[in-house]
Amino acid sequence: MRISHNHPRFISLETRERLVRGFQSGVVVSQGLIAHGRGEAFDYLLGEVTPESSRVATKAAVALLLSAKNPIISVNGNTAALVPRDIVRLSRLIPAGLEVNLFHRSLAREQRIASFLKRNGASQVLGANSSARIRIPGVASPRRSVDAKGIGDADVVLVPLEDGDRAEALRKTGKIVIAIDLNPMSRTSQAATVTIVDNIIRVIPELVRMTLRMKPLSKSRLNAIASSFDNERNLARVMKDMIRYMQGWT
Amino acid sequence: MRISHNHPRFISLETRERLVRGFQSGVVVSQGLIAHGRGEAFDYLLGEVTPESSRVATKAAVALLLSAKNPIISVNGNTAALVPRDIVRLSRLIPAGLEVNLFHRSLAREQRIASFLKRNGASQVLGANSSARIRIPGVASPRRSVDAKGIGDADVVLVPLEDGDRAEALRKTGKIVIAIDLNPMSRTSQAATVTIVDNIIRVIPELVRMTLRMKPLSKSRLNAIASSFDNERNLARVMKDMIRYMQGWT
Numbered sequence: 001m002r003i004s005h006n007h008p009r010f011i012s013l014e015t016r017e018r019l020v021r022g023f024q025s026g027v028v029v030s031q032g033l034i035a036h037g038r039g040e041a042f043d044y045l046l047g048e049v050t051p052e053s054s055r056v057a058t059k060a061a062v063a064l065l066l067s068a069k070n071p072i073i074s075v076n077g078n079t080a081a082l083v084p085r086d087i088v089r090l091s092r093l094i095p096a097g098l099e100v101n102l103f104h105r106s107l108a109r110e111q112r113i114a115s116f117l118k119r120n121g122a123s124q125v126l127g128a129n130s131s132a133r134i135r136i137p138g139v140a141s142p143r144r145s146v147d148a149k150g151i152g153d154a155d156v157v158l159v160p161l162e163d164g165d166r167a168e169a170l171r172k173t174g175k176i177v178i179a180i181d182l183n184p185m186s187r188t189s190q191a192a193t194v195t196i197v198d199n200i201i202r203v204i205p206e207l208v209r210m211t212l213r214m215k216p217l218s219k220s221r222l223n224a225i226a227s228s229f230d231n232e233r234n235l236a237r238v239m240k241d242m243i244r245y246m247q248g249w250t
Numbered sequence: 251m252r253i254s255h256n257h258p259r260f261i262s263l264e265t266r267e268r269l270v271r272g273f274q275s276g277v278v279v280s281q282g283l284i285a286h287g288r289g290e291a292f293d294y295l296l297g298e299v300t301p302e303s304s305r306v307a308t309k310a311a312v313a314l315l316l317s318a319k320n321p322i323i324s325v326n327g328n329t330a331a332l333v334p335r336d337i338v339r340l341s342r343l344i345p346a347g348l349e350v351n352l353f354h355r356s357l358a359r360e361q362r363i364a365s366f367l368k369r370n371g372a373s374q375v376l377g378a379n380s381s382a383r384i385r386i387p388g389v390a391s392p393r394r395s396v397d398a399k400g401i402g403d404a405d406v407v408l409v410p411l412e413d414g415d416r417a418e419a420l421r422k423t424g425k426i427v428i429a430i431d432l433n434p435m436s437r438t439s440q441a442a443t444v445t446i447v448d449n450i451i452r453v454i455p456e457l458v459r460m461t462l463r464m465k466p467l468s469k470s471r472l473n474a475i476a477s478s479f480d481n482e483r484n485l486a487r488v489m490k491d492m493i494r495y496m497q498g499w500t
Binding site for chain 1: 266269270273280281283284285286287288289290291292294433434435486489490492493496497499500
């Protein structure tokens with residue numbers, strides 16, 4: 001077993017500071033800090049770098065987002081705190097709507113997050129008012145409530161840092177779900193149409209770059225990319241990467 | 251790949267609530283919430299149960315604590331919030347001193363934690379005043395400052411939820427370090443004399459039970475148990491358990 005290990009720590013430290021600032025400003029809740037820590041541990045098992053499997057999933061995700069009739073990006077507190085500019089940039093590029101959707105919901109926090117996104121360039125943010133709400137069947141948490149003009153009407157939903165319940169329920173309503181989740185064994189990862197197992201801090205900028213590159217592609221080319229993607233096989237690949245990382249220690 | 255998975259969630263949920271209460275009362279800091287999340291992810295890879303390797307490490311730890319001339323238990327905010335009664339009970343049983351030692355240090359928080367431990371049965375808590383401080387060489391964080399009558403004078407130190415810097419530095423001063431850390435690859439886990447890779451919520455009660463059982467043993471029997479323990483081999487075992495857990499998913 002190795003005694004010393006030059007594991008990269010800089011990404012997680014910078015990210016952590018961003019999150020703690022989000023917590024101080026009321027965008028992030030205490031449960032969000034714990035959830036972030038869980039992500040950090042799985043990122044550790046990736047060596048804090050994007051695995052090849054994640055690039056393949058990102059490509060499939062962009063193909064689905066660009067082919068969608070009504071794509072929506074669901075934003076929670078951690079996502080807003082960690083990648084505010086890039087998530088707005090992605091929504092403009094696709095283009096896709098932005099909807100605030102919280103597990104620990106309060107109107108004040110929804111509005112705080114919507115304002116924060118607007119200060120980072122968003123022109124419209126859904127989900128930050130009490131009107132035009134519908135419920136997704138099968139979700140027990142406050143996340144069941146979605147904007148009728150946003151997730152309610154969407155065919156493709158990008159859900160970074162999602163809870164398992166809702167990802168499963170969104171799938172059951174027939175929507176295409178793209179998840180960003182560092183735990184490949186989570187219910188969200190298992191339920192999504194496409195799961196990008198990687199740190200959101202690397203994923204969103206990569207989605208922006210990939211969208212710029214794939215925008216000129218034809219519908220049929222995009223369809224081919226999306227339909228050749230196999231989420232189950234891809235999750236098995238990333239699991240093998242993590243296992244290989246751990247085996248390097250024994 | 252399995253689609254549904256009946257992973258036990260109850261331990262982590264209850265533990266999480268205890269931690270958030272500690273945060274609300276100022277015992278735990280925001281960085282402690284993130285650190286807890288990292289632990290949760292590794293606990294997930296243990297299936298949230300104590301592996302056999304952890305029992306072996308616990309036995310070696312108790313042998314060292316019972317043989318020590320001056321054993322000390324270092325307590326940070328998360329430890330106090332998660333297992334206040336059991337850590338006090340353990341200190342009485344061995345007997346070992348209790349010293350508050352924080353990474354994010356402030357006299358107010360030290361005193362808050364000391365009071366909290368006293369409300370949970372502790373008669374004396376070291377480290378919660380500015381006098382009689384000495385520095386451990388080689389530690390950059392505020393944790394370098396320790397109580398001269400506590401960790402400063404100890405031969406065996408139990409350090410649950412430690413930072414890697416300090417565990418290494420304590421080892422270099424010639425002290426025997428017993429770590430409790432869910433990440434078997436962390437610098438703390440690698441540097442300690444004995445590493446118990448398990449959730450502190452299960453470890454401390456198990457240390458209490460094991461101490462009750464091993465107290466009647468002779469010095470030579472305790473020495474035999476301690477010296478037959480190989481931390482490197484034991485960490486490799488727990489890594490294999492985690493790898494096996496992940497392989498069950500591919």
